[in-house]
Amino acid sequence: MHTPSAPILYSFADPNNLVDSLARFIIKAQKESIEKKGRFTIAISGGSLAQQLNGLIGKPGVKWEKWQVFYADERVVPLDHEDSNHRLCNDELLSKVPIPRQNIHTIDYSLADDIEELADAYEKELIREFAQKDAARFPVFDLILLGVGPDGHTASLFPGHELLSEEDRWVAYITDSPKPPPKRVTLTFPVINHAARVAFVVYGPSKVDIIKTVLDKPEQGLPPSRVRPISPGQVYWFTDADASAKVEYPRTPFKL
Numbered sequence: 001m002h003t004p005s006a007p008i009l010y011s012f013a014d015p016n017n018l019v020d021s022l023a024r025f026i027i028k029a030q031k032e033s034i035e036k037k038g039r040f041t042i043a044i045s046g047g048s049l050a051q052q053l054n055g056l057i058g059k060p061g062v063k064w065e066k067w068q069v070f071y072a073d074e075r076v077v078p079l080d081h082e083d084s085n086h087r088l089c090n091d092e093l094l095s096k097v098p099i100p101r102q103n104i105h106t107i108d109y110s111l112a113d114d115i116e117e118l119a120d121a122y123e124k125e126l127i128r129e130f131a132q133k134d135a136a137r138f139p140v141f142d143l144i145l146l147g148v149g150p151d152g153h154t155a156s157l158f159p160g161h162e163l164l165s166e167e168d169r170w171v172a173y174i175t176d177s178p179k180p181p182p183k184r185v186t187l188t189f190p191v192i193n194h195a196a197r198v199a200f201v202v203y204g205p206s207k208v209d210i211i212k213t214v215l216d217k218p219e220q221g222l223p224p225s226r227v228r229p230i231s232p233g234q235v236y237w238f239t240d241a242d243a244s245a246k247v248e249y250p251r252t253p254f255k256l
C-alpha cells in the first residue's frame with residue numbers, strides 16, 4: 001500500500017477566483033474521468049459548499065449527462081426541507097443545469113421511519129452504480145466535495161463519534177448528530193479515502209481556527225485530518241484568505 005500524498009492547499013484572496021478555480025478543477029476532473037470511464041461520479045456535501053459551485057453554471061465543457069451525483073452526507077428530512085443537503089445543492093446548482101434527474105441520487109425519504117433501512121437503501125444505490133461496473137471492495141468516486149464545520153466535522157462524521165472507526169459500511173447513519181438535525185446518513189471514511197480526488201471547500205472567518213488545527217495539527221485526529229485518500233488519490237483544500245489566515249501549512253499556487 002502506498003503512503004497517501006500530502007494535502008494540497010490553495011488559498012484565494014478573491015472569492016470569485018475561488019469559485020472560478022473550483023469550477024475549472026471540477027471540469028478537468030470530469031474530463032479525465034469521462035475519457036477513462038465514460039462517466040463522472042461525484043459526491044457533494046451540503047452547507048456553505050453549495051454556494052461555491054455556481055461557477056459551473058453555463059460553463060462550456062460540462063457534460064452533465066455523464067455526471068452521477070451522490071451526496072457525501074444527507075440530513076434525514078424531506079428533500080424539499082430547508083435542512084436538506086439535496087435541496088441546497090439543487091437550489092444552488094442542479095436545478096440550473098441540464099442534468100438528467102435520474103443521475104441525481106437522493107435518499108429515499110419514504111424510509112425515514114427506519115433509518116437503518118434508509119441507509120441500506122442508499123448504500124444499494126451506490127452498489128448499483130459502482131459495484132457492477134468497477135467490481136471493487138469500495139466505490140472509487142472521481143471526486144468527493146467536502147466542507148468542514150466549525151466543530152471539526154466533515155460530511156456527517158463528527159469528532160469523537162463512534163462512526164469514525166467504521167471499516168465496512170459504505171453508507172452509515174447517525175441519530176445523535178451534535179448539529180441538528182440529529183438523523184443523518186453519511187459516506188464512511190473507507191469510501192472517502194478510496195476516492196480519486198477529495199476537495200475540501202472552506203471559506204470565511206468562522207472556519208479560521210478549525211482549519212489551522214486540521215492542517216497544522218493533524219495528529220489531533222479531527223475528522224477532516226483523517227481524509228487521506230490512498231494513493232494515487234489526492235486531497236485538495238480550496239480556501240479563502242479568511243479561512244486560511246492562521247494556517248502555517250504551505251500553500252500551493254493554483255494552476256491546472
Ligand SMILES: O=C1O[C@H](COP(=O)(O)O)[C@@H](O)[C@H](O)[C@H]1O
Pocket residue numbers: 045046047048049073074075085146147148149150153154155156179
Ligand atoms: O451539517 C453539515 O455541515 C457541514 C459543514 O457545513 P458548513 O455550512 O459549515 O460549511 C457540511 O459539509 C455537511 O454536508 C452538512 O451536512
